[in-house]
Amino acid sequence: MKYTVNTYKLIQKTQLAKGIFDFCIYCPEIAETAVCGQFINVKAEGFFLRRPISICGIDRRNGTLRIVFEVRGKGTLALSKLNTGDMMDITGPLGGGHFTMLSPDKKAVIVGGGIGNPPLVPLALHYGKNATVISGFRNESAVILQSDFAKNGADVILCTDDGSAGRKGFVTDALAERLDAGECDIIYACGPMVMLERIAKAAKLHGIPCEISLEERMGCGVGGCLVCACRISRNGSEEYLHVCKDGPVFNANEVIFND
Amino acid sequence: MKYTVNTYKLIQKTQLAKGIFDFCIYCPEIAETAVCGQFINVKAEGFFLRRPISICGIDRRNGTLRIVFEVRGKGTLALSKLNTGDMMDITGPLGGGHFTMLSPDKKAVIVGGGIGNPPLVPLALHYGKNATVISGFRNESAVILQSDFAKNGADVILCTDDGSAGRKGFVTDALAERLDAGECDIIYACGPMVMLERIAKAAKLHGIPCEISLEERMGCGVGGCLVCACRISRNGSEEYLHVCKDGPVFNANEVIFND
Amino acid sequence: MTDRLAVDFCGVRFKNPVIPASGTFGYGREFEEFYPLSTLGGISVKGTTGTKRTGNLPPRIAETPSGCLNSVGLQNPGIDHFIAEELPYLKTKELAVIANIAGSTADEYEEIARKLDSTDVDMIEVNISCPNVKAGGAAFGVSCQGAAEITKIVRSATKKPVMMKLSPNVTDIAEIARACESEGADAVSLINTLLGMRIDIRTRRPVLHNNTGGLSGPAVFPVAVRMVWQVANAVKIPVCGMGGISTWEDAVEMMMAGARIVQVGAAIFADPMAPVKIIDGLSEYCQANDINISEISGTVRPW
Amino acid sequence: MTDRLAVDFCGVRFKNPVIPASGTFGYGREFEEFYPLSTLGGISVKGTTGTKRTGNLPPRIAETPSGCLNSVGLQNPGIDHFIAEELPYLKTKELAVIANIAGSTADEYEEIARKLDSTDVDMIEVNISCPNVKAGGAAFGVSCQGAAEITKIVRSATKKPVMMKLSPNVTDIAEIARACESEGADAVSLINTLLGMRIDIRTRRPVLHNNTGGLSGPAVFPVAVRMVWQVANAVKIPVCGMGGISTWEDAVEMMMAGARIVQVGAAIFADPMAPVKIIDGLSEYCQANDINISEISGTVRPW
Numbered sequence A, B: 001m002k003y004t005v006n007t008y009k010l011i012q013k014t015q016l017a018k019g020i021f022d023f024c025i026y027c028p029e030i031a032e033t034a035v036c037g038q039f040i041n042v043k044a045e046g047f048f049l050r051r052p053i054s055i056c057g058i059d060r061r062n063g064t065l066r067i068v069f070e071v072r073g074k075g076t077l078a079l080s081k082l083n084t085g086d087m088m089d090i091t092g093p094l095g096g097g098h099f100t101m102l103s104p105d106k107k108a109v110i111v112g113g114g115i116g117n118p119p120l121v122p123l124a125l126h127y128g129k130n131a132t133v134i135s136g137f138r139n140e141s142a143v144i145l146q147s148d149f150a151k152n153g154a155d156v157i158l159c160t161d162d163g164s165a166g167r168k169g170f171v172t173d174a175l176a177e178r179l180d181a182g183e184c185d186i187i188y189a190c191g192p193m194v195m196l197e198r199i200a201k202a203a204k205l206h207g208i209p210c211e212i213s214l215e216e217r218m219g220c221g222v223g224g225c226l227v228c229a230c231r232i233s234r235n236g237s238e239e240y241l242h243v244c245k246d247g248p249v250f251n252a253n254e255v256i257f258n259d
Numbered sequence C, D: 001m002t003d004r005l006a007v008d009f010c011g012v013r014f015k016n017p018v019i020p021a022s023g024t025f026g027y028g029r030e031f032e033e034f035y036p037l038s039t040l041g042g043i044s045v046k047g048t049t050g051t052k053r054t055g056n057l058p059p060r061i062a063e064t065p066s067g068c069l070n071s072v073g074l075q076n077p078g079i080d081h082f083i084a085e086e087l088p089y090l091k092t093k094e095l096a097v098i099a100n101i102a103g104s105t106a107d108e109y110e111e112i113a114r115k116l117d118s119t120d121v122d123m124i125e126v127n128i129s130c131p132n133v134k135a136g137g138a139a140f141g142v143s144c145q146g147a148a149e150i151t152k153i154v155r156s157a158t159k160k161p162v163m164m165k166l167s168p169n170v171t172d173i174a175e176i177a178r179a180c181e182s183e184g185a186d187a188v189s190l191i192n193t194l195l196g197m198r199i200d201i202r203t204r205r206p207v208l209h210n211n212t213g214g215l216s217g218p219a220v221f222p223v224a225v226r227m228v229w230q231v232a233n234a235v236k237i238p239v240c241g242m243g244g245i246s247t248w249e250d251a252v253e254m255m256m257a258g259a260r261i262v263q264v265g266a267a268i269f270a271d272p273m274a275p276v277k278i279i280d281g282l283s284e285y286c287q288a289n290d291i292n293i294s295e296i297s298g299t300v301r302p303w
């Protein structure tokens, strides 16, 4: 059985910024098999559909998973009100497409926008000094995960839209500079669609492989209901694949961005 | 404003018997005006309609109400899982018809069946030594509130269906004996409809005023939706009055029991 | 400030677009123990028939996921009692009074409408969609012909604004709305309840003594939004939207779908303050966005 | 012991009466990561059309109180792919396989049914009630004539048991069921989804790219129970009940209303284990009451 559904204990809860929470959950079965880029599907009390949340950290030894999420609506608000010791109803690990991990001596550029940053943390840790993390936020008060990214020596470039922290401007500008400045074997990105589209373009331009993590509203979370469709061009033909099963991580070249 | 709707703190929780819980709730506004025989309408998390629960005790000085309820379905099950310190969403005090309190030197016979016992506690306290309480339960393990009834000196006759505690047999038998044995100015009763019907008959036979507390499924709880209908004969004509607004306590003579 | 919430509906001024739905709020008296009736934009009173009715046998309500079924069956004291005892009281309050009426026959509808014509009710809501009575009620509301017939007869019996209340238990609600419009209805209101049933598996009997009942509450909200959207696009007369509204966001959604005013029913059971909270929420919403509430009606942009 | 749960339905043996509903469970493969497919009584596969379809633009799902709207629009790889790639795999599992089919035209239905006739699917469920496609789908299911036409053509194309899947978006579902019965349907299944809509009030756009979608989940349960009851009383052919079932108690209620077997759809989104939990619950229920599950069908005693 690849998937597990069960209730698991929230063992640590931290608030990282206004409306952004960091949960450490004891769920050994899921931690055992989860890989970077996958997600879990979390039940929010009082709501019908589960909420997909990316895995931000996997600690096999301690049997824990880390997730970082932002309050965006009523479901995430309910989740944010859970307390240490509370049980969470979780399905996971989900996602067929996950980040391809190259050898850690390859040069990786990792680009995150806002709440798209959390799933990228394990990548920064993997590539260590060979990673450049470009992470963008609205403003200083929304900045999260900077020390997590830097932990294994990654070069972390912080951008904010208004310049209140780090450089002022978009992550795409910083990405262009980085790609012009030096070697890069792979790009990873997660964040708003417009950002992903620009990054995909830049990667194509430079001929660098690029993997992006997509979001779509979900029903079953495992590939059974076909609601989480995304347009993918593969083997010359266009089709709807599904974020939950074929993704959430896709080869950026294959993703068709809507206009 | 006669009615209040607000969230109030559960300050004490005791389990009286298997599936029967005793809650003490700090709700000064409601305790202030509540009278014996009224009820409150309690929201059970995750359920649409409120659950009506009788007031079992009113402590004006401390601003608290006492309720005693049995787990009968999913809503009361949810309520039973609340813990001391949790907030409860409550409307009250509800009920237009409540128990008529005669002078405490009058002789009152108070008859409760099962979970119909709780609303009768304040009556036993009011009449003290002049009260005879006949309270019936399925068996020993369901017996509750005996010391509460006896607190001010009432004569408490316990009956169980199987004789595992107190006398064996129905409360109606004990009532018949009590009415034959001595004077009685008023009868109060709460419990299953069949029991109430028999008590109403006995009261009529002896020409003793009798007040009974009815149950019916509720919507609004205040008289606005007309769902909680009960058949009442008043001024020579039969009509549907409403348990929430015209009751829950009715003159037993007026209640038309279905066949 | 509060003027941002004012809406003109068929020439009647509602100081805000929030109205307790017929049958869930009696004649309002009981709720004055929670808040002054003048807080509300209007009231749609309990469905009133030609003569007193006792309604159906209890149980009359069953809980359902995010909603409830009811089978009250139009218990009410009759139109004369309403005019003599309830209306004068309501008219001392500052809110629009909508008389909700129902009948077993076309004649009964006519008679009630005629009686109301000479009163000072602000408008008449004609229930042709009650699923809980044997004669009349939904029987008229599920066909264009029936809907048109009752519209015509009520229209001719009164000069008051006439609002036809539609049943959701139909294949094509827009068609029924058009039938009402073509016979001179000034407005339509929708939705009444969806016919449903619950069974007590222990006793193997329907929970409701009437076997079936009308579903309302949040569960039906998406159906109501869809129907309001379809009807608003099908007729020119204004639409009063209801069905499952329980928050101000729901009210905004219903108005964006095409409603000019809204009614709030079963949500009152879960929280008697619901209408007031919705009004407060709408007020803040209008201020925050610097708009009048009437501007949002029908502004949804379909894909 | 488990035999208590066995049901014969149109001559097909279901070892238990619980079947994941079409469109919510793919072809089952994914859920084998949770439990063996043989746990289930059967499977109703994703609606299959004559040729591959891509479905509607996303977003295709919207949450609602106790339910959800979907507008997948019959994305599927087509009947040939189903027969070649999915069916052989499913037939290695011990469960009844129901092929759910849909078409834009009567001819498409016929073609698919004919192709299935020579396969070893156990029965064919004919979806004449999909609210999410422009052509065909619900267009056939909302009139007696349309329903009868498709029944007739499918009936003549196959000797497999034919189960017509009915739309709840109609005035009189019993009448549609009778139309199917009279053209030779072996069974009816109901309900498909109720048409609904949600609007994102921030963007003022429908949440679903298709604007409207089909409502399912616990919210619709009381409507489904009522319709199953009405239909079971109107036809002699057996009824497969669905719509909002999420617990074993719901399954019992639906069967008491008249269903012989049940399907479980949206509940799987909330809990992928729902079908298994329902089977376990039914098993305990039968043991505790010393009955076979088939005995309870249609046993509700109306007032």
Ligand SMILES: Cc1cc2nc3c(=O)[nH]c(=O)nc-3n(C[C@H](O)[C@H](O)[C@H](O)COP(=O)(O)OP(=O)(O)OC[C@H]3O[C@@H](n4cnc5c(N)ncnc54)[C@H](O)[C@@H]3O)c2cc1C
Binding pocket: A039, A049, A050, A051, A052, A053, A054, A055, A068, A069, A070, A071, A072, A073, A074, A075, A076, A077, A115, A118, A119, A214, A215, A216, A217, A218, A243, A248, D062, D063
């Ligand atoms: C694969 C994947 C990974 C994700 N990882 C993270 C993460 O690590 N941290 C984080 O903060 N957020 C993440 N999200 C987004 C997160 O799922 C949404 O913010 C959340 O579902 C919103 O729920 P709500 O109840 O607060 O909002 P509401 O708007 O009330 O939700 C209504 C419905 O829409 C769905 N929905 C709304 N927004 C989104 C969205 N962006 N994506 C998918 N479904 C949505 C909800 O799940 C729910 O079903 C991820 C989404 C996906 C698809």
Ligand SMILES: Cc1cc2nc3c(=O)[nH]c(=O)nc-3n(C[C@H](O)[C@H](O)[C@H](O)COP(=O)(O)OP(=O)(O)OC[C@H]3O[C@@H](n4cnc5c(N)ncnc54)[C@H](O)[C@@H]3O)c2cc1C
Binding pocket: B039, B049, B050, B051, B052, B053, B054, B055, B068, B069, B070, B071, B072, B073, B074, B075, B076, B077, B115, B118, B119, B214, B215, B216, B217, B218, B243, B248, C062, C063
């Ligand atoms: C005026 C009044 C006073 C009451 N006082 C008490 C009390 O002091 N202690 C106590 O244990 N119980 C009392 N009850 C009964 C109590 O309301 C029900 O046991 C409770 O509502 C059951 O809810 P549930 O969710 O557990 O059951 P479910 O069966 O899941 O409830 C489904 C629906 O039916 C309603 N319902 C079910 N049974 C009853 C019933 N007997 N009366 C009214 N509605 C019902 C529920 O409120 C809910 O809306 C009283 C009832 C009334 C009307």
Ligand SMILES: Cc1cc2nc3c(=O)[nH]c(=O)nc-3n(C[C@H](O)[C@H](O)[C@H](O)COP(=O)(O)O)c2cc1C
Binding pocket: B219, B225, B227, C021, C022, C023, C024, C046, C047, C048, C070, C072, C074, C100, C127, C130, C165, C191, C192, C193, C215, C216, C217, C218, C220, C242, C243, C244, C245, C263, C264, C265, C266, C267
């Ligand atoms: C208990 C109850 C009684 C009702 N009585 C009436 C009525 O007398 N006349 C009428 O037109 N609608 C009646 N309705 C329907 C409501 O006015 C409203 O159309 C429906 O409940 C949908 O709105 P809601 O989901 O906000 O409750 C009644 C509804 C309920 C719940």
Ligand SMILES: Cc1cc2nc3c(=O)[nH]c(=O)nc-3n(C[C@H](O)[C@H](O)[C@H](O)COP(=O)(O)O)c2cc1C
Binding pocket: A219, A225, A227, D021, D022, D023, D024, D046, D047, D048, D070, D072, D074, D100, D127, D130, D165, D191, D192, D193, D215, D216, D217, D218, D220, D242, D243, D244, D245, D263, D264, D265, D266, D267
């Ligand atoms: C995402 C989704 C896709 C569906 N696709 C189909 C389909 O392809 N064919 C079909 O007949 N019904 C389809 N349905 C309807 C279900 O089979 C079922 O009739 C309906 O959802 C009601 O049951 P439920 O409330 O248990 O979900 C679909 C439902 C959902 C939620």
Ligand code: FES
Binding pocket: A217, A218, A219, A220, A221, A222, A223, A224, A225, A226, A227, A228, A242, A243, A244, A245
């Ligand atoms: S959510 Fe069901 S297929 Fe992706």
Ligand code: FES
Binding pocket: B217, B218, B219, B220, B221, B222, B223, B224, B225, B226, B227, B228, B242, B243, B244, B245
């Ligand atoms: S519950 Fe509404 S009138 Fe009694």
